[in-house]
Amino acid sequence: MSKTTMTNESILTAAAKDNVAANKKTLLSKEVKHLDITDINFVPLVDAMRDTAFQGRNLGRAADIYHQMLDDSECAIILCLAGSLISAGLKKIVVDLINHNMVDAIVSTGANIVDQDFFEALGFKHYQGSPWLNDDQLQKLAIDRIYDTLIDEDALRICDHTVCEIADSLAHRAYSSREFIQAMGKFLSEKHAKAESIVLSAYQKNVPIFVPAFSDCSAGFGLVMHQVKNPHKHVSIDSVKDFRELTQLKIKNKETGLFMIGGGVPKNFAQDIVVAAELLGEEAPLHKYAIQITVADERDGALSGSTLREACSWGKVSMVHEQMVFCEATIAMPLIAGYAYNKGAWKKRQARQLSRFFIDNE
Amino acid sequence: MSKTTMTNESILTAAAKDNVAANKKTLLSKEVKHLDITDINFVPLVDAMRDTAFQGRNLGRAADIYHQMLDDSECAIILCLAGSLISAGLKKIVVDLINHNMVDAIVSTGANIVDQDFFEALGFKHYQGSPWLNDDQLQKLAIDRIYDTLIDEDALRICDHTVCEIADSLAHRAYSSREFIQAMGKFLSEKHAKAESIVLSAYQKNVPIFVPAFSDCSAGFGLVMHQVKNPHKHVSIDSVKDFRELTQLKIKNKETGLFMIGGGVPKNFAQDIVVAAELLGEEAPLHKYAIQITVADERDGALSGSTLREACSWGKVSMVHEQMVFCEATIAMPLIAGYAYNKGAWKKRQARQLSRFFIDNE
Amino acid sequence: MSKTTMTNESILTAAAKDNVAANKKTLLSKEVKHLDITDINFVPLVDAMRDTAFQGRNLGRAADIYHQMLDDSECAIILCLAGSLISAGLKKIVVDLINHNMVDAIVSTGANIVDQDFFEALGFKHYQGSPWLNDDQLQKLAIDRIYDTLIDEDALRICDHTVCEIADSLAHRAYSSREFIQAMGKFLSEKHAKAESIVLSAYQKNVPIFVPAFSDCSAGFGLVMHQVKNPHKHVSIDSVKDFRELTQLKIKNKETGLFMIGGGVPKNFAQDIVVAAELLGEEAPLHKYAIQITVADERDGALSGSTLREACSWGKVSMVHEQMVFCEATIAMPLIAGYAYNKGAWKKRQARQLSRFFIDNE
């Protein structure tokens, strides 16, 4: 193991002398592998952590609250994804949550859904690198870095163009990101039906995916190309429609729970639907359950680290079943998701197939 | 001073017994005041910090880089705003940057622009509170909390409705957030012409403001109400158009510099335009200058804390003039903006009036 | 589970009205339980994490490096403990590391060893509380709080006095903290032989424990009482002797590895012995292996978050087998220690019994 720790750096140091193409191939040689929670028994560990203190106890409580959400037949569950989670090997966890009816809707940043999940569904990979690599040299090799993870920039460009092609194939009107991602799922089901993919599984299981800042990722590149090619009539992404649709889901499913990885736009967007429903004159209870994994803290006043108690003052989240866990996602998410998977409340849980709601209403 | 430190908490404890309306009034009694950099001499302090170490030195360097951007007649400057900056008393700084030609375009989260700046322009205020208040009781009083700052929720609802009214008054088509915010600026210039406001000043100075996740704020509430009222034909916000427009600005202004407060969507969005321009077949150099104030760090792999060196590997930011400052914005932003203001490079800088570019092209 | 989440807070709110003694008993009713790594299989999880990214990968690498230390028959292992680890339920892990020859010397803050481990060995407990309790009321109840954990202050005072009694029973001379802690271990072996205790196990297994800031804890209270009672001749704690002794261990055991939980004095002290050995004219290689679990980061220039690479510039730590893990200890320590325990390299590892070195040299 330890021998490989420094390999990438040595390669890069050598890059000056050697053939660039060869270097790129060597740097992009060790794949990130997606962690599989279905094969590991998390219950004894997480149960034990819950009787310790600090973040171990918080993690135990959060896992327990997620289990309660799944066990509550009234509760629809919204998974919020921010941060580079898919490139980091957490894709299979989300796919398993979808396939085992452990999540009913997803709100995410674009990078997770398009640049990373859809990208991998097209056959591309993420590679293990190091945070100490020389970024200037990486740029010359057309390798993009996310902390310790490497991406072939040429492959990313293919991803951008695929989004453009999908847009080209659609009727020229305003779409919610959910609708467009559904089209991406349909594309995968036709062209890459065996891919392990969030977009594909969500398409098959009728789990809607919302990306409220949809242009802020590879999809943006593809869609800008599409619009420039079609200046007068084209696909547009109406972010208001996203908000309207997610609010409709809240109105339809009174009881809701949030499982949030990271903060950012997905956290705010999913919390806001309680207020939006109320503004539309509908009765909408606070999110009954809410857990968040984050390394942000509250002291800068920004949303990502704001406490779930603060969200109660806004009339968004109930204080009864809320828990924040201060831990990086690659460690905490497997433990929490794996615990709830092992506990098995999903076995008697119905698939809500919330995407059908929109299909039926179209 | 110290006597007031605990006041709000005492009031809230008393809230159970007393008249709720009276309590709300007392809790919302001490306004947040906007810091004025134009009256303070920052140069000796920041110059001295630059010869110390750690974040003092980083802050000194970042201030110097911002000064260089202003001094570089080729360079267009994009200000990125994430976090609750305006409610925190940093509004006047941004207004001064606009009015003194120290910023040419703004990319922001919606909260800063709509819930906080536009909200204050309508005559509402933010109030000094405490992070220790009881959120359950605040909810009952319809007071929203941002860490230590309090907001009258009833006033926020008026803000939502005002956005709805503006949407009602517009032609029913797809808008970029920039276009919609311009309409908000026009509204203010007609109805609240004396407000101290980013939206208003940017309107007057032709500084375009982009909010890539425009539904993720009070604007979203207003626009959802508008669309529900007008289900078939309505205003929509096309986030692709935002990306296209900002990319056009990059193509038009080869040399660019980024002054980023916080991370999130604004940081990513503004960095991405270099790649987008390239994808459109246009020559677009890396952002020549880039500084970021943030408390996030790189170890969770998320964008907000990712180093500007990492952004170099993506072909977005040059490594020559980049500096991150690990400090909360209410402390670092006044020092950096104030230093550059004092140094006075803006005095000979031309207003770029980038909004005119779109007006002319419409 | 969730029902208990809020219990302590409700109790405290009620405290104003009720009988104080009853409240104290209720608040101090749910014990922190010590996590047992010997019953859980950590290998599949940690192996899988190592192929993900960010801190999951770092944790996997750190666990692997700890396994390598144990597998390297030349390497003596120093465990460094900072932060409130024992009150947080991590005691049994350390006891198991000692009992299974997985650690050869310990450097710790005083709180872990005296206020928490020795305290529990006397029969006292730590209790699950909440970070939201009212500290003013806790003070009145003589309950001390560590984030979410509660301590009976009256029990702590008994701990202080026990230290005083041990000092009273010793010859009046200068001791290293190691010597004094050995006396504490002897005391436990005579009076509390069945306690689950780091101090007791280390005494029995001849694992020396160093607390370089020994007065900075309950031991300080006990020893100050002892010295005030015996103003002219008394036990003193010579911190130089500590440093001298630990340096002697480095000289005796050329190859060394560090397993550091938290930073602070233990991290610095254990790293410094390489330099101290060199100053005494002895050949002493860099620490061959070093891992650290911490939530601190490098950007404030303080030692706790300084990278292990920085320690290489000081000639203290080799860069070949080093890994920092950004994670709170209650989550990361069980995973790393449990992984190495499961892997079983300790089964063929000899007990070094380093305390005997000093006994023989006395």
Add this chain to the structure above:
Amino acid sequence: MSKTTMTNESILTAAAKDNVAANKKTLLSKEVKHLDITDINFVPLVDAMRDTAFQGRNLGRAADIYHQMLDDSECAIILCLAGSLISAGLKKIVVDLINHNMVDAIVSTGANIVDQDFFEALGFKHYQGSPWLNDDQLQKLAIDRIYDTLIDEDALRICDHTVCEIADSLAHRAYSSREFIQAMGKFLSEKHAKAESIVLSAYQKNVPIFVPAFSDCSAGFGLVMHQVKNPHKHVSIDSVKDFRELTQLKIKNKETGLFMIGGGVPKNFAQDIVVAAELLGEEAPLHKYAIQITVADERDGALSGSTLREACSWGKVSMVHEQMVFCEATIAMPLIAGYAYNKGAWKKRQARQLSRFFIDNE
């Protein structure tokens, strides 16, 4: 300015080819300069920050509380120093606080007092470097790195030996760190009387300095050499005596305030004296004022980031005048110290000369 940003890295890259001695000289060429608060007007900025939010407001409150301490004629002020503050250019601030009667006792880590302040008093310097330097190459050049700051290791060794010489010159008995540092001050007053130095100024102004983990620094190296040379009779550092002495000061000065930079041993040690005094049967009120500058947060349960409210549960700190500021010290300390200096309460404050208390009692 920007031209120098990358200089050191370029030099180091070149180090492989060039003459090592020349490289070392070039790397150690740009000195860290000590920030001078006496020449800058901080009042308008800090007063304005206090009416903003988040850490700006917290900083304003902390500055105000420090001003109150100085204005309270009953209050003795203890300054706690943790982290690498002196190497970072904050030395002159501490010297000014001492010289203007703004601090009555100091509790510090050893690095600040010995490796950095005493080291500079001997004529050595700290140099501006970069966090991106290659630590392996630095080690070969005998250059030690603290984040972005560089030290000549050969000079540090002279500092170690000077401590050894001072120990050799003293009577062979147990000393508190305070006593030993006083001897260091005497040494400076004789040999380096013109140095700008905390140790020297504190000696001259009778401000006692306590370093509770005195071996954990360059002093430890010097004293170990001294003890090895004098195995039977030698200087020892009794950490209990430190605690006893600081407790005596608390008993003598009922009202106390804490100005804490960083956490660690100094924070805990200074807080503990309230309890220690009580254990000795003396009446000792809680610390009346307490402020702390830190980047640590409370969620890992460790002392450094624990809230001052938590310290109230322990009966150490009053909750009435306490404020934590989440900011790195090189930015926050100049603002807080400078504000209090400008406000001028020190002008009518008497020097307490607490060192005389021990001299008189010897």
